Amino acid sequence: MEAGNTSNVASSEAKDFGKAFCIITGASKGFGRCLAKEISPLLKPGSVLLLVARSGDKLQELEGDLSSQRDGLLIRSVVADLGKKDGVETVIREAKKTPSSDINNLFLFNNAASLGDVSRYARSFTDMDEVNEYLSMNVSSALSLTAGILQAFPARVGLRHCVVNVSSLCALQPFPSWVLYCMGKAARNMMFRVLAKEESEIRILNYAPGPLDTDMQTHARCDTADDGFRTSIIAIHSEGRLLTCEESVGKLLKVLLKDDYESGAHLDFYDL
Template sequence: MTEIHTENPRTLGRGICIITGASKGFGRALAHEVSHSLKAGSVLLLVARSESLLQELKLELQSFTEEQQIVVRCVAVDLSTREGVHETVMVAKQEAGNEMDHVLLINNAGALGDISQFASFTDLDKVNSYLTLNVSSALVLTAGMLQAFPCRPGLRWSVVNLSSVFALQALPSWVLYCTGKAARKMMFNVLAEEEPNVKVLSYSPGPMDTEMQKDIQRLTGAKYHLFPCQESAAKLMKLLLDNEFPSGTHVDFFTV
């Protein structure tokens, strides 16, 4: 994997970073970026469904993270289930006794869903299944992490919501995707209003070279330039290191 990383004296501190959907695509690129910005004694918690892909990623990170004394832990779970969310929170909570000065939760997991006309969605279970993974799971996971790591003096808390331009604009045949992204944006806006000690960012990563984007082009016939995941991950990392955005803001890849 080609990494886009520049040396920077700023860091995310000694903390725990939880990345969902970490096994491939943007989540995988983020794991590489984040690993370079954590101080010794930090924990990188990688969450995805595929145990084998998570272990591959852990091996990729191992030489650097071992040298920097960063612990990489993998949690292979399905976040669309109650059990998957609970296990993720419980594994993270094991680190709550350590002296961390930063908790960073990156809600990256999600799915494209069915691209169909509005009137085709007559199956309640199908709609609920999509919303469970893409909305409810992110809410319950974030709430669980906030309870596991209560805000206190000296603890920096950051939450990233992987968003999309379609959280802001409607697109025909994309009712599930647009609804999920818009709901997540509002959900994390509420968190930003409620919790002044939690820095919240909704980040739209742009059209990246991922399986999802290839599926979109195949299904819609659209053709546009795809950017490397590492390029977008580096922009998100710059935002987090600069830490100058207002909590609750929505930032697009093209404006960074």
């Protein structure tokens, strides 16, 4: 699908996302939490924001914050472990409570992910159950959830679909002792590139948010086994080169509002 080849793409950047149903996984902290806060003012009254995460307390806190700031926005939360089949099914059931006829735009942000064990090298991962558990959370769930949402909200005139995969430079480049994370991000990128080829009417974006100042980055600085890579991660932090979630989310939302990217493309924060 060529960039901008949709009936709903405006010639200039839109000011908001209209009346939308927006699903954000991994919404309780970091990039996902920031995304929920930054996108809510861009949703017209009557829109629905569905927040998904494993932490019920943090979701409840976020829901309260957003509800106090926005009138006319319905906010719902789902506590679910997306690494489990019933977790994915719970999200899909909750999503189906929003009538398709009530919205003009459907957004699915596949943000939930984990770093995995970066304290070891690839040759140590002999336990298939351990690897499969990681892939279930970081790859299988994204495919099954996306497929379930697309089936629940089939194409119709006046309904625009947009699926965003929160990706990483690790989807494109190998980093020693990060075999699980690199493998998962690469698989997800290809998954959504294939979907873009199959579903030309759906807008699909792989967005790499850059090095963010989050708990995951702290974990990486402490636990990365490879000395050279760990040193480079520490340097990014000590030199003040980490991005805030607000900076990265802001750029993503500008890309989505402008809507002139090629569907299925991998876009990095630093490329924009």
